[in-house]
Amino acid sequence: MKKAKLATIIRYQFVIIGLLISFALSIVMNVNTGTVDIPPLDAFKIILSNAEVGSMEHNIIWKIRLPRLLTAAILGGALSVSGFLLQTFFRNPIAGPFVLGISSGAKMVVGFVIIFVVGAYGTLPPYLLVLAAFAGSMLIMGFVLIFSRYTKSMPMLLVVGIMVGYICSAITNFFITFAKDNDIANLTSWSMGSFSGAAWGNLGIICIIVGISLLFSILLSKPMNAYRLGEGYAKSMGINIKLFRAALIVISSVLSACVTAFAGPISFVGIAVPQIAKLLMKSGKPIVIIPTCFLCGAVFCLFCDLIARTAFAPTELAIGTVTSLFGAPVVIAMMISRKRERS
Amino acid sequence: MQVKTKKLSVGYNKKSLISDIDLGVEKGKIVTLIGPNGSGKSTILKTITRHLEKIGGVIVLDQRNIEKWSNKELAKRMSVMLTERVAPELMTCHEVVALGRYPYTNAFGKLTPEDEAIVMDSLRLVRAEDLAYRLFTQISDGQRQRVMLARALCQQPEVLVLDEPTSYLDIRHKIELLDILQTLASQKQVAVLLSLHEIDLAAKISDWLICVKGDRIKVAGPPDEVFLDEKMCELYNLQTGSYNTLFGSVELTQPKGEPEAFILAGNSMGIPLFRLMQKYGLPFSTGILFENDADSQVARVLSDHVVMAPAFSSINDAHIAQAKQFIDQAPVFVHSGTPIREQNARYIELLEYAKSVKKPVLSRESFIRKLGSGNRKEMT
Numbered sequence: 001m002k003k004a005k006l007a008t009i010i011r012y013q014f015v016i017i018g019l020l021i022s023f024a025l026s027i028v029m030n031v032n033t034g035t036v037d038i039p040p041l042d043a044f045k046i047i048l049s050n051a052e053v054g055s056m057e058h059n060i061i062w063k064i065r066l067p068r069l070l071t072a073a074i075l076g077g078a079l080s081v082s083g084f085l086l087q088t089f090f091r092n093p094i095a096g097p098f099v100l101g102i103s104s105g106a107k108m109v110v111g112f113v114i115i116f117v118v119g120a121y122g123t124l125p126p127y128l129l130v131l132a133a134f135a136g137s138m139l140i141m142g143f144v145l146i147f148s149r150y151t152k153s154m155p156m157l158l159v160v161g162i163m164v165g166y167i168c169s170a171i172t173n174f175f176i177t178f179a180k181d182n183d184i185a186n187l188t189s190w191s192m193g194s195f196s197g198a199a200w201g202n203l204g205i206i207c208i209i210v211g212i213s214l215l216f217s218i219l220l221s222k223p224m225n226a227y228r229l230g231e232g233y234a235k236s237m238g239i240n241i242k243l244f245r246a247a248l249i250v251i252s253s254v255l256s257a258c259v260t261a262f263a264g265p266i267s268f269v270g271i272a273v274p275q276i277a278k279l280l281m282k283s284g285k286p287i288v289i290i291p292t293c294f295l296c297g298a299v300f301c302l303f304c305d306l307i308a309r310t311a312f313a314p315t316e317l318a319i320g321t322v323t324s325l326f327g328a329p330v331v332i333a334m335m336i337s338r339k340r341e342r343s
Numbered sequence: 344m345q346v347k348t349k350k351l352s353v354g355y356n357k358k359s360l361i362s363d364i365d366l367g368v369e370k371g372k373i374v375t376l377i378g379p380n381g382s383g384k385s386t387i388l389k390t391i392t393r394h395l396e397k398i399g400g401v402i403v404l405d406q407r408n409i410e411k412w413s414n415k416e417l418a419k420r421m422s423v424m425l426t427e428r429v430a431p432e433l434m435t436c437h438e439v440v441a442l443g444r445y446p447y448t449n450a451f452g453k454l455t456p457e458d459e460a461i462v463m464d465s466l467r468l469v470r471a472e473d474l475a476y477r478l479f480t481q482i483s484d485g486q487r488q489r490v491m492l493a494r495a496l497c498q499q500p501e502v503l504v505l506d507e508p509t510s511y512l513d514i515r516h517k518i519e520l521l522d523i524l525q526t527l528a529s530q531k532q533v534a535v536l537l538s539l540h541e542i543d544l545a546a547k548i549s550d551w552l553i554c555v556k557g558d559r560i561k562v563a564g565p566p567d568e569v570f571l572d573e574k575m576c577e578l579y580n581l582q583t584g585s586y587n588t589l590f591g592s593v594e595l596t597q598p599k600g601e602p603e604a605f606i607l608a609g610n611s612m613g614i615p616l617f618r619l620m621q622k623y624g625l626p627f628s629t630g631i632l633f634e635n636d637a638d639s640q641v642a643r644v645l646s647d648h649v650v651m652a653p654a655f656s657s658i659n660d661a662h663i664a665q666a667k668q669f670i671d672q673a674p675v676f677v678h679s680g681t682p683i684r685e686q687n688a689r690y691i692e693l694l695e696y697a698k699s700v701k702k703p704v705l706s707r708e709s710f711i712r713k714l715g716s717g718n719r720k721e722m723t
Binding site: 004093219221222225226228229230232233235236237238239240278282283284285287 | 392393394413414415416417418419421422423425427429431432433434438439442443445446448450451452475476494498
């Protein structure tokens with residue numbers, strides 16, 4: 001008995017240390033590789049002592065690479081936690097912002113803005129795009145929440161989410177019919193996701209939104225743990241189910257809306273990373289998984305962004321391309337291993 | 344009364360299904376709801392546990408209207424075992440049981456050493472300590488029910504509500520689970536309210552039985568009052584088969600028609616043969632059975648042609664005459680292998696009579712073999 005507990009604690013420590021090392025490694029690699037390679041030691045000097053102010057290296061690191069890698073890390077973590085919350089809510093491992101049509105909703109509103117607003121006024125302030133994506137994501141989550149009043153069946157609700165996503169795609173395609181080639185190109189590049197728009201200004205807002213949401217999700221980890229036994233048991237243990245479900249869905253939507261707003265839709269991170277986190281920890285305890293998930297998502301997105309930037313430099317890949325390439329196989333592997341575990 | 348209802352109405356969507364329910368469970372007692380599928384047993388239980396909104400009436404828990412208790416306070420007084428099957432991912436049994444401490448732990452669900460001790464105690468009570476660090480999804484149904492029971496215990500309730508806890512379980516695990524419930528009620532003085540499918544088991548563990556059928560509770564009481572064959576048959580609407588409350592056994596529909604065999608039975612040697620005949624749809628006659636013989640309990644529901652003698656009496660000429668008549672009607676005579684001693688010494692007369700009228704006399708073994716071979720025509 002004691003042995004089993006000790007083994008769990010040792011496992012937790014190993015995984016966390018491993019993830020922290022990977023995190024550090026991915027930060028270093030992200031800082032020093034790119035079109036201009038900067039040796040790690042120089043990079044350290046520039047970051048820690050703010051040396052060589054005004055040099056090209058200083059500019060690259062402070063103005064481009066640092067905000068970008070921090071954005072990738074925080075948003076990657078946020079997206080993974082959002083996926084984990086949604087999977088808890090739907091009690092279904094394939095639930096995630098991308099599957100539920102949250103991304104499609106964001107794309108719809110962003111498409112509307114790019115095609116019609118820009119068409120009418122000629123310019124596109126960046127904050128408008130962020131607002132549009134946020135509004136689109138929340139719109140879809142709102143729909144799903146409304147439907148959740150009418151059906152108690154989670155698989156059904158998942159199907160509703162997927163269908164709403166299809167409707168959004170249809171409307172987006174309808175917009176595209178009336179769009180100029182230029183706008184279509186803009187929309188397409190947005191919809192594949194990228195961390196290239198990262199800037200210090202946005203990072204502040206991102207930190208606030210993600211920080212608060214994370215805090216709340218940690219506070220929700222106790223009822224989330226009980227919810228794993230299903231609604232009936234959760235209720236019998238004293239949880240206010242309606243309040244809990246609303247809180248869960250709002251937090252996860254805010255997280256994924258935030259990611260979509262600042263980096264576009266990024267597929268598979270939300271599904272794949274929580275699974276990896278659970279497998280690493282060999283546990284599904286929310287209080288353990290939420291931080292692991294965040295760390296794991298940060299590392300995953302940092303590496304994916306590194307590949308996106310450097311694989312075919314100077315041409316940059318969309319982040320969605322890379323995350324799908326690595327995320328989808330993880331999902332398949334996980335489905336197969338789950339089947340095996342059951343039988 | 345730890346929990347009681349007054350004029351409670353239950354149902355769905357504001358429509359009442361069953362009304363005027365008055366039930367109560369005392370500390371250390373077991374009250375069981377029985378009744379056919381869809382009769383509303385679960386609806387009553389779910390209303391009492393506040394999973395469903397009641398339509399009318401009052402539920403009192405621990406001397407207070409149940410609506411007045413906060414979710415958390417309710418959870419400290421009442422715990423449940425539901426019918427829904429759960430499959431939490433990567434969750435050990437220990438974690439499942441520890442969830443029972445939910446209403447007692449801090450905001451992050453941290454277990455104190457005291458909580459840990461209660462978790463282990465609960466696991467021990469259901470004899471599942473060795474499962475503690477196994478994954479819940481990887482244990483058997485019987486083990487799962489025991490772990491779920493431990494979880495409910497861990498909540499340290501005054502009232503334990505279980506909705507058909509024995510479904511999915513094989514007979515050994517059913518008995519094991521009910522055994523634990525009995526211990527629990529008597530040792531921990533928990534008030535237990537449950538619903539059961541198995542009326543025979545219900546009769547054995549309950550202090551009070553409630554038959555749920557229709558829109559009112561018509562029959563309730565201690566098992567010996569409620570458990571009459573006719574009441575059970577009516578409750579379950581048994582028209583084709585029958586239910587024997589003494590044995591807790593169910594017999595299927597009686598085969599109709601002219602008897603295909605006379606079975607010389609007694610001393611429980613007849614029951615397997617009677618059931619075999621029923622299985623092949625063959626009517627039979629039998630005798631001469633004493634009323635205190637187990638054979639008579641089954642014979643009277645499976646056949647209309649039974650020669651019955653009062654308990655502890657002896658066989659008289661009238662019995663012999665009736666039996667001879669049955670032997671004449673049946674194409675074969677089967678000797679079940681029942682021992683022939685003082686009280687049934689006149690069985691010899693029947694055997695000799697069968698031989699004298701040239702009836703084929705079959706031993707138990709050859710009869711079973713013939714029935715099994717499907718060569719029933721040859722038998723006659």
